[in-house]
Amino acid sequence: MSDFLALKGKRALVTGGTKGAGLATFKLLRELGATVLTTARSRPETFPDDNFIAADLTTDDGCLSVAEATKQRLGGMDIIVHMLGGSSSPAGGFRALSDDHWYQELNLNLFPAVRLDRHLVPDMITQGQGVVIHVTSIQRELPLPESTTAYAAAKAALSTYSKALSKEVSPKGVRVVRVSPGWIETEASVHLAERLAEQAGTDYDGGKKIIMDALGGIPLGRPAKPAEVANLIAFLASDRAGSITGTEYVIDGGTVPTV
Structure with missing residues (x-):
């Protein structure tokens, strides 16, 4: 793979990179030669400290601290992978969702990407190149009303935001793409x-x-296996995908039944 894909010299940030598909992406980008940082609320004991930033990305202060740390450690950023996401809302349909549940889903699945992009993408524009990958979900198209309405809506908002960002910054050299997993x-x-x-x-x-x-x-x-999602992300982050921007790539084993 390294003969076909190489990220040597690239500086990357993977949010939520300590477990699951985020960890698989973190490991693969490093394997391909990138210098990679990741972030979560706390560092797993076995995780390398030099590659980790402790922060709560559901807050503006947390996003700002990560942005400042990446600039101090790496001097800039070439690749941002917004992997952070999930749902903690209760089952029971729309009536079970309080305002707090809605805020929690938006603060986890939408605002970290919006805030980090606001802090980091301007430097990508200045350097004339960069890649931003937003990990969405097939649930933006296929929501499960019993348990994931707010999560699905937040991911739909992330997808729309990503498309708008791509139209704004792609002419300035920064590619923005989406990866939409199904069940991993x-x-x-x-x-x-x-x-x-x-x-x-x-x-x-x-x-x-x-x-x-x-x-x-x-x-x-x-x-899908976490490594399969990581493979797709690595390709999209690489120069092999140099003309790809503004689009969404579904990796769901065919779950979405429509064209």
């Missing part, structure tokens, strides 16, 4: 499948089928 087989999703399997009196494969059925089926027959 992370540690958290494995635990979910195991819990559902236990409740239903079945095995892990049965638990995975419960999740796939809830999504309306995955034609490929399985979730």
Whole structure:
């Protein structure tokens, strides 16, 4: 892969890069030669300190501290991967969602990207090059009303913001693209499948089928691996994708049933 894809000399930031697809992306970008920083609220014990910035990106102060730290450590940025996201809202449909739940989803899934871009993209414009990758979700097109309405709406807002940003900064040398995953087989999703399997009196494969059925089926027959999502992100961040901007790439095993 390194013969085809190389990121040597590139400076990168991956938010939420300590687990799941974020960690896979962090590792792959480093493997391809980039100098990579990542951020989360706390550093895992086994994570290299030199590559980590502790911050709460759901706050403006946290985003500002990360932006300042990246400039101090790397002197600028060539690649930003906005991987941070998730949902903690309760099940129960729209009536179960309070204002606080909506704010939590927006503060986790939309505003960190908006704020970090505001702090970091101007320097990309000054240097005349850079890549910004926003990780959205197929749920912006395929929301699950029982449990993810606010999350899906926040990801839809992120996608629209990303498109607008691409139209503004692409003429200035900064590419902006979106990656839209479906179900990714992370540690958290494995635990979910195991819990559902236990409740239903079945095995892990049965638990995975419960999740796939809830999504309306995955034609490929399985979730994506974190490394597969990382592979797509690395390609889009590389010079191999030099004419790609303003578009969204779905990696969902065929889950979205429409064109």
